[in-house]
Amino acid sequence: MIDVLYFAWVRERIGLPKERITTSAVTVADLVAELVAREERYAAAFADTRAVRVALDQELADFSSPIAGVREVAFFPPMTGG
């Protein structure tokens, strides 16, 4: 079981801020592939993964990062704070 969080337009496209899922994905990219295969709204959110950032347990990571032991994955657009 892993918590998956979405922010900004990723959240809007998927239509929810957070969900708890069961996955056998090894890497972030595997997890994204699983989500995209589920429903059109996930495919829309991850249509261009260069425009999506990922954090594992609240630390920035890469799509190639392994997710073993991770409790919280978050997907969001490039940040625009400041």
Added chain:
Amino acid sequence: MIDVLYFAWVRERIGLPKERITTSAVTVADLVAELVAREERYAAAFADTRAVRVALDQELADFSSPIAGVREVAFFPPMTGG
């Protein structure tokens, strides 16, 4: 007749903040030579002219600048504001 002003350690060495003098100097350098010839305290103030800055009518200038028409000459060390 020209007003000559001194600031900071130039003022302290010469011993006065301001004087009005009559001079036939053409350039700032000529004026300094006239002053240095006057008294030891002027020679002390202008011992190292690389350490002295000059302003003509409140605008920074050079020792080679002409002083014709100038009403106010000021001598001071490099500035240390801010």
Added chain:
Amino acid sequence: MHTVRIQDRPFSYGTESDSFAAAAGPAGAVVTFLGRVRDDGGRLSVMEIEHYPGMTERAVTAILDEAVTRWDLTAGLVIHRHGRIAPGEAIMMVATAARHRAEAFAAAEFLMDYLKSRAPFWKKEFGPDGAEWVAARDADEQALDRW
């Protein structure tokens, strides 16, 4: 005195600047930066800032710690708002205190560059023509290269 505050309520730039300077001890140089919502001639009615609670505090604290260490700051402060913010209102501020001005300026610019691109905030602009997420600028990402 290294302080991070993520909050939805407004703050007073002047009051925070004074408190910061007072707490910064004998530092000769204090730099403060205030970021505000621009008006853009009525094109914008309100800005909404989303953030990632938990990660935000962690990311901003890490950025501030890095600045404090790199420039030997005697104090550092980041305040960043989230939620709805009207044109002209303060979005965020940073403050740095160091012995000399070069360090205080560099640290403040470093903080701003990293907060722009590495802290989990997202701005959405609401105007008469609808709402739009602010796009990240390439220039903001490139600004990180100088550090």
Added chain:
Amino acid sequence: MHTVRIQDRPFSYGTESDSFAAAAGPAGAVVTFLGRVRDDGGRLSVMEIEHYPGMTERAVTAILDEAVTRWDLTAGLVIHRHGRIAPGEAIMMVATAARHRAEAFAAAEFLMDYLKSRAPFWKKEFGPDGAEWVAARDADEQALDRW
């Protein structure tokens, strides 16, 4: 809103920062810098700043005008004290407001670099071991080369 104040009385950094930001209009970015007398562990009891009345206002105004033009500032402020100033007290501040942060930061650093070396102020430090004029630093003169 381009303001130059040369004064012997103290000023409040917070109050001035708030007034400046309020008067700066819709600028997105405000940078303020505060320069204070450092304590230096008791080595300094008081600082005295001499200036050149008349030329000071003229020189500082020219420096501020240059910054406003070069970085298209919506507002700029310089306050510089003269006379006796105790450790920890404010010597001077600058404030800049621009559309984007890069311009506001660059203009504030430019102002500081030029005020250091081109505005007619001279600092004298009084301590337990006597009084000494602060020497100009080569680094301050070299700092001008970047502009």
